[in-house]
Amino acid sequence: xxxxxxxxxxxxxxxxxxxxxxxxxxxxxFFVVLPILAVLGAWSGLYNVAASTGHWKITDWFLHFAMRSxxxxxxxxxxxxxxxxxAGVQPAAGHFAIACAVCHGAPGExxxxxxxxxxxxxxxxxxxxxxxxxxxxxxxxxxxxxxxGMPAWPAQDRDDEVWDMVAxxxxxxxxxxxxxxxxxxxxxxxxxxxxxxxxxxxxxSRCHGKxxxxxxxxxxxxxxxxEAYLLESLRAYVRRTRPGGIMSVAANGLSDEVVGSLARHYxxxxxxxxxxxxxxxxxxxxxxxEGERIAVQGDSSRSIPACLGCHGQDRRPxxxxxxxxxxDYIEEQLRLFRERKRTGTPFSHLMWNAAHRLTDADIAxxxxxxxSEGGAK
Amino acid sequence: xxxxxxxxxxxxxxxxxxxxxxxxxRARNNGSQSGRRLCVAFLTVTSVPALGQASALDPAxxxxxxxxxxxxxxxxxxxxxxxxxxxxxxxxxxxxxRVHDEWTAGRLIFWxxxxxxxVTLFLLLGYALWLMPQLRxxxxxxxxxxxxxxxxxxxxxxxxxxxxxxxxxxxxxxEIRLPVGERVEFTLTSSDVIHxxxxxxxxxxxxxIPGRTNRLSILATKPGTFRGPxxxxxxxxxxxxxFSAISMEPEAFRSWLAAEAGPARPQPSDGAxxxxxxxxxxxxxxxxxxxxxxxxxxLTHVGSRLMIGAGTLPNTEEAIARFIAExxxxxPGSTMPPFRMLPETEIRAMAxxxxxxx
Numbered sequence: 001x002x003x004x005x006x007x008x009x010x011x012x013x014x015x016x017x018x019x020x021x022x023x024x025x026x027x028x029x030f031f032v033v034l035p036i037l038a039v040l041g042a043w044s045g046l047y048n049v050a051a052s053t054g055h056w057k058i059t060d061w062f063l064h065f066a067m068r069s070x071x072x073x074x075x076x077x078x079x080x081x082x083x084x085x086x087a088g089v090q091p092a093a094g095h096f097a098i099a100c101a102v103c104h105g106a107p108g109e110x111x112x113x114x115x116x117x118x119x120x121x122x123x124x125x126x127x128x129x130x131x132x133x134x135x136x137x138x139x140x141x142x143x144x145x146x147x148x149g150m151p152a153w154p155a156q157d158r159d160d161e162v163w164d165m166v167a168x169x170x171x172x173x174x175x176x177x178x179x180x181x182x183x184x185x186x187x188x189x190x191x192x193x194x195x196x197x198x199x200x201x202x203x204x205s206r207c208h209g210k211x212x213x214x215x216x217x218x219x220x221x222x223x224x225x226x227e228a229y230l231l232e233s234l235r236a237y238v239r240r241t242r243p244g245g246i247m248s249v250a251a252n253g254l255s256d257e258v259v260g261s262l263a264r265h266y267x268x269x270x271x272x273x274x275x276x277x278x279x280x281x282x283x284x285x286x287x288x289x290e291g292e293r294i295a296v297q298g299d300s301s302r303s304i305p306a307c308l309g310c311h312g313q314d315r316r317p318x319x320x321x322x323x324x325x326x327x328d329y330i331e332e333q334l335r336l337f338r339e340r341k342r343t344g345t346p347f348s349h350l351m352w353n354a355a356h357r358l359t360d361a362d363i364a365x366x367x368x369x370x371x372s373e374g375g376a377k
Numbered sequence: 378x379x380x381x382x383x384x385x386x387x388x389x390x391x392x393x394x395x396x397x398x399x400x401x402x403r404a405r406n407n408g409s410q411s412g413r414r415l416c417v418a419f420l421t422v423t424s425v426p427a428l429g430q431a432s433a434l435d436p437a438x439x440x441x442x443x444x445x446x447x448x449x450x451x452x453x454x455x456x457x458x459x460x461x462x463x464x465x466x467x468x469x470x471x472x473x474x475r476v477h478d479e480w481t482a483g484r485l486i487f488w489x490x491x492x493x494x495x496v497t498l499f500l501l502l503g504y505a506l507w508l509m510p511q512l513r514x515x516x517x518x519x520x521x522x523x524x525x526x527x528x529x530x531x532x533x534x535x536x537x538x539x540x541x542x543x544x545x546x547x548x549x550x551x552e553i554r555l556p557v558g559e560r561v562e563f564t565l566t567s568s569d570v571i572h573x574x575x576x577x578x579x580x581x582x583x584x585x586i587p588g589r590t591n592r593l594s595i596l597a598t599k600p601g602t603f604r605g606p607x608x609x610x611x612x613x614x615x616x617x618x619x620f621s622a623i624s625m626e627p628e629a630f631r632s633w634l635a636a637e638a639g640p641a642r643p644q645p646s647d648g649a650x651x652x653x654x655x656x657x658x659x660x661x662x663x664x665x666x667x668x669x670x671x672x673x674x675x676l677t678h679v680g681s682r683l684m685i686g687a688g689t690l691p692n693t694e695e696a697i698a699r700f701i702a703e704x705x706x707x708x709p710g711s712t713m714p715p716f717r718m719l720p721e722t723e724i725r726a727m728a729x730x731x732x733x734x735x
Contacts, residue, residue, distance in 0.1 A: 298659065298670060298671070298672060300670070300671030300672050301568055302568075303531075303568075303569075303672050303712055304672070305659035305660045305670050305672045306659050306670060307659075308659075309656050309658050309659020309660070309670055310655075310656030310659050314653070314654060315653075315654055315655075315656060316654050316655055316656065319656065346718035347718060349714055349715075350656070350714045352714070353712055353713075353714045354659075
């Protein structure tokens with residue numbers, strides 16, 4: 001039998017067979033099983049709710065499409081005033097500075113890295129305001145956006161305030177940092193000037209302590225650290241070239257001037273030193289312990305240079321002082337250097353090769369030695 | 378001229394040798410412009426840094442001459458065999474064939490197919506085996522050697538320690554000098570991966586294996602400057618791992634070794650201060666200064682060496698500055714981190730200081 005004949009025979013047989021019949025019990029069964037499957041699927045936890053990986057492009061498009069459509073439809077019921085309240089721009093700007101700028105940023109005020117990691121990512125408003133009508137902006141500001149970080153207006157009965165904010169948003173794209181500062185903080189003021197250096201230090205003290213010695217074993221001693229090192233490290237956090245979720249948020253937007261004052265302040269406190277308490281680190285001694293041996297002599301057979309080659313006395317100020325540093329902190333940093341994850345000053349990559357061949361035992365020994373030989377403590 | 382733009386590669390000795398004649402003849406035959414350009418490009422790529430002569434066929438040492446003799450013996454033996462086999466083949470396919478009787482055929486197979494190869498191979502093998510004791514120093518050779526040079530291969534450079542009988546060892550790097558007419562024993566080790574020690578005109582090659590000490594004996598017969606490449610692939614910069622081997626008259630050698638044993642006598646300078654301040658001393662030793670690291674090459678008399686970077690760049694201030702700034706570009710995979718973040722004035726000051734360490 002030819003293939004064609006076989007096909008024709010099959011066609012005849014299958015058309016003679018009755019089509020699949022859907023009975024009521026199938027429909028009912030489907031709607032009972034479906035929610036059970038959904039719950040089981042959710043319970044398995046396989047669906048990834050992490051913000052770190054972002055949405056698929058198509059999910060992202062769909063969610064935006066749904067959001068924009070919803071705002072467009074619901075804004076149809078909003079009655080726009082004849083003109084936006086000009087006098088509302090200033091108070092709205094003052095409110096924007098403390099309530100909105102933290103996520104959306106403002107002219108001349110970068111957001112912290114934490115906000116940039118939100119999902120969805122809060123847009124820079126100056127570039128999107130023009131894509132909405134006044135009524136749509138009103139709708140978003142008053143009611144917020146579900147499943148995003150966008151909250152509703154705190155007082156739902158104060159539509160007048162919402163219109164003030166819409167008036168401000170209309171002005172936002174044309175505002176430079178100077179004009180924004182004047183609107184939000186007053187003439188000659190800025191967010192920086194409103195915070196004194198003492199307040200800044202109090203901010204740092206939350207973790208580093210008033211004395212700069214650190215309030216936990218994992219917080220480094222910064223008191224007595226080399227000023228050049230502190231300056232370049234802080235700058236690296238401000239410029240986001242040194243990874244650190246805690247410090248990049250803490251140092252967000254600091255001006256060079258503030259960074260300089262903070263570095264000067266902590267460098268001036270008693271703390272770290274370049275020489276060990278028990279004598280000069282340059283002299284090799286017999287029977288020294290493993291940590292001291294690596295710090296003072298290195299291990300040439302394993303290509304490990306001596307720590308004090310760079311961190312000892314009369315070395316470059318960008319190389320940090322280590323004597324008196326906390327052991328846990330040193331260990332963590334050495335592990336990060338070993339994995340090439342630690343950056344910071346322009347000299348930080350020197351440590352990648354230096355730490356490359358350190359074992360966990362070496363790291364523990366070196367950290368213990370450097371911590372125990374604190375100079376001025 | 379800014380440090381980071383100076384990219385001139387040293388031109389090779391090989392360009393001036395036989396390879397050029399061969400290439401130009403090929404280019405002439407080819408006649409086309411593109412072919413000639415290709416040949417020039419090929420030569421530029423394959424040219425070796427001007428460390429010195431690197432041909433095993435132009436021996437300047439006892440071991441290398443035995444190896445060269447063995448090579449020529451093998452070549453001549455091989456050529457004769459080839460001629461013989463080809464003649465037999467031509468005889469076999471000649472036009473007017475004649476059937477051999479069984480007795481003649483049997484004799485032909487026995488003499489030409491069994492006895493001849495056995496005898497020839499036995500002679501060649503016997504000659505090679507007879508040479509071996511001279512190339513691999515056994516007890517007598519060791520006793521005769523007055524100087525022992527310990528060479529340690531590292532990615533991607535050579536640490537050399539001269540052990541003189543009854544005297545302090547002398548540490549240096551990337552350059553090996555030896556006296557003409559005196560047997561020198563090499564002890565070869567490695568601290569990371571397998572390297573191989575070879576000075577083609579003098580002797581070798583011998584693998585350098587981590588955890589093992591291999592021995593090699595070399596008797597230089599002529600003074601000269603030779604290139605010793607690493608002869609075992611050892612990583613990204615394997616091709617940039619070489620040393621200069623210099624055979625000298627014994628008197629000159631001894632005065633050189635005495636000078637090499639002494640500490641550096643640096644003038645106090647910005648470069649000297651910066652070398653320690655920037656932490657270079659954590660990896661490099663300059664005897665007589667605070668720099669005492671042993672992770673990288675000893676630089677006590679680096680200014681007097683022929684090349685820097687283990688046969689990578691000529692020894693000029695410009696090249697030293699470039700090496701300090703971008704060892705990751707000059708020698709990919711090298712342990713030394715780049716110092717391009719330093720101000721150029723500091724790099725130049727250190728380069729001038731190092732070049733002055735004669």
